[in-house]
Amino acid sequence: MLKELRIENLAIIEKLYLEFESSLVVLTGETGAGKSIILDGINLLIGERSTQEMIRDGADKLLAEGIFEINNRQIEYLKELDIEVDDNEIIVQRIIERAGKGKAFVNGRRVPLNLLKNIMGTLVDLVGQHTHQALLEKEYHLKLLDRFLTEEEKKIKERLEETVNKYNSLNKELKLLKDEEKDLREKKDLYEYQINEIDSLNLKLGEDEELEEEYKKLFNSGKIKENLEKSLMLLREDEINALSIIGMAKRNLEYISKYGKEYEDILENLNKVYYELEDVVYYIGDQNDNIENNDFRLNEIVDRLDKINNLKKKYNMELEEILNYKEEIEEKLSKIDYNSFELTNLENSIQEIKKKYLKYAKDLSGIRKKIAQNIEEMLINEFKDLKMEMAKFKVFFDENNDISKDGIDSIEFMITTNIGQDYKPLNKIVSGGEISRIMLSLKSIFSKVDSIPILIFDEIDTGVGGETVRKVAEKLKNIGENVQVICITHSPNIAAKAKQQFYIEKKIIDKKTITIVKELKGKERLNEIARMLAGDNITDAVINHASELLKEG
Structure with missing residues (x-):
């Protein structure tokens, strides 16, 4: 008021x-x-x-x-x-x-x-x-x-509104599914081509990094071997002296280790140095023996890396992303048959909901016409x-074909x-x-x-x-x-x-x-x-x- x-x-x-x-x-x-x-x-x-x-x-x-x-x-x-x-x-x-x-x-x-x-x-x-x-x-x-x-009659309208909400929800889901299927079918050939292209290289996760590492070693094998041999020669020449000196130091420390914990610790560290030096000399020798100048393998790596890098450039992705992308499009393609099945189910559900809607809408329309009368x-x-004895009032009903929360009635006084x-x-x-x-x-x-x-x-x-x-x-x-x-x-x-x-x-x-x-x-x-x-x-x-x-x- x-x-x-x-x-x-x-x-x-x-x-x-x-x-x-x-x-x-x-x-x-x-x-x-x-x-x-x-x-x-x-x-x-x-x-x-x-x-x-x-x-x-x-x-x-x-x-x-x-x-x-x-x-x-x-x-x-x-x-x-x-x-x-x-x-x-x-x-x-x-x-x-x-x-x-x-x-x-x-x-x-x-x-x-x-x-x-x-x-x-x-x-x-x-x-x-x-x-x-x-x-x-x-x-x-x-x-x-x-x-x-x-x-009680309002409950019929509430059920009708709930049915319309469900109908709209299913239709929205149907549209999304149809759009997805249409998109998939349009891209099916492309996806299949991309999958074959990626599969043809038989890619492995981290392969590009491993090949880059191997390429560096093969390409620089001469420099690596030269430096390993020099290092090995120096260590072997001085190894006898070094081990002899370390051995003398060990005996001295063994003698005094009984007088204090700190001397025991020094002795322990010296033992580590002694054995580590032996290991280093052995490892360098082993690496030197394994170094080879393999031009055939080098060409293989270069060719493989070129193919991988071209693919990475084409897709604008790293190797891991390419492999993930392949899984994604494989999953999408697998949905084509599944989507067809889902589309059929959704369309059937929508038809059932529409039948319910029409029942509620007709029931409500009948009630409205009695009220109007x-x-x-x-x-x-x-x-x-x-x-105003000559005046007459009429509620005119027209049928609305759309699915509406108001039902099938469109009225005017x-x-x-x-x-x-x-x-x-x-x-x-x-x-x-x-x-x-x-x-x-x-x-x-x-x-x-x-x-x-x-x-x-x-x-x-x-x-x-x-x-x-x-x-x-x-x-x-x-x-x-x-x-x-x-x-x-x-x-x-x-x-x-x-x-x-x-x-x-x-x-x-x-x-x-x-x-x-x-x-x-x-x-x-x-x-x-x-x-x-x-x-x-x-x-x-x-x-x-x-x-x-x-x-x-």
Whole structure:
């Protein structure tokens, strides 16, 4: 509900602050007093476009601000938009500057106008203006119809939605598999060629490194042999002397080793040197004997390395990567037959899911058609109450061939107001008075399930009187039991049914025309109802009549 409304510098409104109650609230006053300007302020809050001409003469900017109480569904929607909500309330502001652009804020966060309109579209229906009525939008009709589903019937819709989710998931999986198979079949010849090319070299992991090492040895065998022989000659020439010297040192250390642990350690290290020197001489000799100048093997290695390096260059990979790549494409090729099997299974599963979907969708469609029939019958009585006996309402069903969470139904609310005329969409209704009464009838039925909590009727009593206006008043009061209804009216019958009444009047103060708004209570409200009944010719009978209306309200 709209709890508070503040307007500054809008047309002839200088400053205005209103606190609204729930149920039915009416705004009354003389024609031209500024009631429609208050609606202009609300229009700004629901995302209507502004002009600088709206700013009061002599002011630099205008402000419209509203505090709205919202429900859990709206809170969740705002959280999705990263707008924080405290105490189930939001503060909406529009600021229009004469020297700049307009700005819109929701809970202090600046938002673009189209987002503001989306947010407020879940809160307010301004009846009498096509652009603000969700009921006129075809996209909204199916959602509204489904709000009449019982808890048991909602379970059918939930199962349908689960089936659609499964269907979409399987279709996504199927598409990926088909894309993969198509890609594999397109690359099959290439992959087979690459596998044969890699296999033809009979590669081994680390082979290139081993060949590089062997190549270096063979290519430099002459230098290696020459240096090994020199080293061996030097060591063998001095080996006898070296071993003799080490042997003498060992005997000396053996003699003193019994006098301290540190001498034992020196002796142990010297023994290691003695045996290691022997090993080094033996190893160098062995390596020298094994060195050979093998040009044939060298050419073999060069040829093998060339083939490996060319392959590495071609694939832009190291040897290990090439071997891994070969395993990958072998695995991919092995999937071709497997994928065909999986594709068949998936397609069968999708067909089974589709059968389930169609069953749930047809069951739900049958339920919806019964609900639609009940609504059509109820609206015939509503139209009769409002002296629109010729009006007929119809829920038109069309079958949707797509797999949808809404099922197979595409629906639209249609109406005809005269005998012999074709049914037309609600948003094709032109007459303002006609649409107000039609929307009142619809809201009488839908307000119990509609999630939009604020309805604003602009002079719904225009062109009606007598028993009809009394019916209008009764319906507005009944709707107010479910949602907040704000109504601008000239009808005393409607005003008397209200829980809260504001009086709007125009005054000239300091040579400036301003609009004053006052909440009426007690005798002030009685006098305003009497004025609405008889104008300035207020008698005791008129006062009594006004009193009776208020008692009935």
